Amino acid sequence: MGKIWANSGDSHFLEPESLWRDNLPPRLAELVPRAEKDPDGEWETVHIDGMSFRRKLPTSAAAKEWKELREKVGAGEHDLDRRMRDLDQEGIWAELVFPSLVPHQGRLAL
Secondary structure: OOOOOEEEEEEEEOOOOOHHHHHOOHHHHOOOOEEEEOOOOOEEEEEEOOEEEEEEOOOOHHHHHHHHHHHHHHHHHOOHHHHHHHHHHHOEEEEEEEEOOOOOHHHHHO
16 A cells, blocks of 8 residues: 655744854844753753753653654754655655744753
8 A cells, every 4th residue: 555645734843953043133142042951961051031040851761762762753853854754754745834933942841
């Protein structure tokens, strides 16, 4: 049986982390959310709208497995060539793609 070709109407593409900071005027670029991980990988400092806060990153086995899975199969979120191969493999003829709503939105949940 061949592929059943379909359209996707609700996809998201994660912009490169530096997109907004590199392309906005400096006074606005400083307000864009960004996160800096500590060298030990257990904590990060999140900078948003001129404010900063620290948070402990998930360290459970489940969090590690989720991160590894996203790195393996989620490449199409930010790699256009990989996304096109994934769509072809899944039988997606066309898709409507939305940008991420807030920079780092997905990363804050990991």
